[in-house]
Amino acid sequence: MSLRRASCIRLSLIHSLFETELAGSIAFSSPKLASSSAQQPLLSLRNFPLIPRAAAAAFSTSSCLPRAAEVTQEYLNSSSARPSAETDDGLPAVLVRLEKISGPYKIEHQPVFAVVEVGGTQYKVTPDDVIITEKLDGVDVSDKIQLQRVLLLGTAAETVIGRPYVPDATVTAVVEEQFLDGKVIIFHKRRRKNSRRTKGHRQPLTTLRILSVEGIETNSASGDDSTAASEAAAA
Numbered sequence: 001m002s003l004r005r006a007s008c009i010r011l012s013l014i015h016s017l018f019e020t021e022l023a024g025s026i027a028f029s030s031p032k033l034a035s036s037s038a039q040q041p042l043l044s045l046r047n048f049p050l051i052p053r054a055a056a057a058a059f060s061t062s063s064c065l066p067r068a069a070e071v072t073q074e075y076l077n078s079s080s081a082r083p084s085a086e087t088d089d090g091l092p093a094v095l096v097r098l099e100k101i102s103g104p105y106k107i108e109h110q111p112v113f114a115v116v117e118v119g120g121t122q123y124k125v126t127p128d129d130v131i132i133t134e135k136l137d138g139v140d141v142s143d144k145i146q147l148q149r150v151l152l153l154g155t156a157a158e159t160v161i162g163r164p165y166v167p168d169a170t171v172t173a174v175v176e177e178q179f180l181d182g183k184v185i186i187f188h189k190r191r192r193k194n195s196r197r198t199k200g201h202r203q204p205l206t207t208l209r210i211l212s213v214e215g216i217e218t219n220s221a222s223g224d225d226s227t228a229a230s231e232a233a234a235a
Contacts, residue, residue, distance in 0.1 A: 169215025
């Protein structure tokens with residue numbers, strides 16, 4: 001008999017012992033059941049050989065549980081693992097992956113700006129801006145994404161402030177780069193303990209280029225007039 005099989009048998013016997021003791025304690029509350037239960041001896045661990053300590057250390061109760069790969073696959077197949085436009089608390093998702101861009105992309109000029117939350121940080125962006133954020137999981141280079149946590153929108157004539165987010169406002173961006181930041185040296189020393197430790201860390205980052213801002217009306221004619229007026233004043 002293998003050590004694993006012996007360990008499983010011993011665990012099942014221990015479980016049976018606990019169930020028998022629990023049933024006996026409940027049966028003793030009735031006089032009729034007490035007499036019949038007293039005639040049946042309870043199981044004892046003394047009747048079973050002990051498992052060596054090395055075998056007990058090698059034994060893992062995870063063999064009786066479903067494998068991690070099966071649980072992970074079941075979770076991925078469920079609807080809870082699928083990306084959605086909202087989180088469990090009702091807030092908009094940080095980002096939604098739209099498509100993958102294979103060729104050059106065109107950025108249209110918009111006289112609008114937005115304050116968007118990405119990676120726990122707020123950025124003021126306009127079309128054709130480049131921002132560097134903490135690494136975004138689930139996206140690759142050339143992926144077109146939609147940032148949905150927009151805190152503020154503004155133009156030359158109007159400003160919209162969210163509470164905390166502006167409904168139906170989005171910022172479209174493309175992932176241009178995934179890279180590691182410069183190394184930071186971390187030195188730990190404990191006084192009078194002869195303990196010193198030096199290690200380095202490189203923070204993973206993501207570069208995003210803003211393509212467009214949606215959620216507020218922009219008057220392109222007024223923007224062109226103001227641009228022409230500024231050029232005429234400069235001339």
